[in-house]
Amino acid sequence: MIIANIRGKSEKLLTPLTIVIILTIWFIATTLKLVDPKLVPAPQSVWAALLDIMRNGYKSHTLPQHLAASMQRLVAAFLEAVVVAVPLGLASGYNSKIRAIFEPLIEFYRPLPPLAYYTVLILWLGIENESKIALLFLACFAPVYISCASAVMKIKEDYINNAYALGANKWQVFFHVIFPACLPDMFTGLRTALGVGYTTLVSAEMVASSSGIGWMVLDASRYLRSDIVFLGIVIMGITGILLDKVIQIIEQNIVPWKGKE
């Protein structure tokens, strides 16, 4: 948001210009056959692949179906993580005993590569959606939990004291002061969680799946369909940006005071 504010006119031009230059170099390099089309497909063949799988699908699923499969997993896991991690994180920030129980567990699994414990989850929950959602749940959980706990701990003491001095009771202080005061940091955690969840999703789909955008890319690479691989990567990138934008817009509506205190 701050970056967006300090962007001037020339910065607004630089971003599209960069994209155009990359596309042009890509186009020239492939047209002049400077690179092997098996390794780097021409932009027009990626475009053709897009039209093709939009119409005919890839391996029994259309492109929207692949995307929907991925998004369903991500959104389900993300929401579950938010519902559990927000109250737990806030409680951990509020109460050092609760923190003493949960913080070490989260500190332990957070640095582990998700694919390491994914194998365990597959053993327990099978290769279907459950294990993937559990994996994404864990990936989203840590950033939300940590941001909520630290938000409560660094809340201005005077905010709380003042509320009591104005006549609030404990519950009112929690709902009318602590919770709103934590929202800005909470949203930072939510954005991180969605980002981490998304990258984990793609790798999870690459390991064991038969649908989803990540699976499509991996499967296409086995058949050396570099056009579809490239297409998949571009779609993943754009989807990632869009997801972040969505949460950013929600954030701007819910915490318009963020960074202005």
Added chain:
Amino acid sequence: MYQILNDKPEKVATLSGIDFIYPDAKGGVAALQGVNLDINEGEFVCVLGPSGCGKSTLLKIIAGFLKPSCGEARMGNEIIKGPDWHRGVMFQDPTLYPWLNVQDNIAFGLKMRKFPQSQIKRITDQYIELVGLKGFEKSKPYELSGGMKQRASLARTLVNKPTMLLMDEPFGALDALTRQNMQDLVREIWMKTGNTVLLITHDVDEALALATRIIVMSRSPGRILKEFAAEFTYRISGSEHEMVRYKPEYMELREEILKIISSQNERLKLSQHNPKILLERK
């Protein structure tokens, strides 16, 4: 006419034998030592003292944010157990809630105390008018100037009609002109409502312009060194206005207070065992 209440002073708050020690690694920092203070109804008490002498600590004990390590703080006959709305608090750094607009910030206390909606609206409007924030009801705190924030902060405290108003350097961060406007506003409100006020300041002129009693504290650990009665506030609000500042009795008292404070700093410079306090404000 000024001394109506002084014939039979009604005690609002009493501090007796207050010590306060902030715990730290080396066993604790003594911030207050043996503080005794009675605050009577309708008084305007200003507290002066070198930086770090425990003024804020004293205020927080009266507010109920801190419990004295030793001694007793009472309001009326009851021991102060924690903050409540009978003692309104205002800080140098306004703690308006950025998620609420000006109106909702001011209404906060009444809402927490579950006043009916219509009454909240009426009282809030009244105080918005009083502090001169009409037209800014819907603004967010971060859209206000420093002076306007303090006005909103003041109104937010006043809606509860607290028995006592506790203010910790409320105008310290404001420019001279805004500060004087705020002082006039506070004086006007104090005269109108008959509130009891305790105001901490590092500005002798502010104390002289507002107080009916001035308390000078020693450097850390804070004790009450001396008290002075003052009545310039009535004269400033009367026909004499700012001319009071040039009267010999004003200058005399000012000199006397400054002398006590600077003698504290002298002793400090000689001993220098607590380098933190050397960062004295001007």
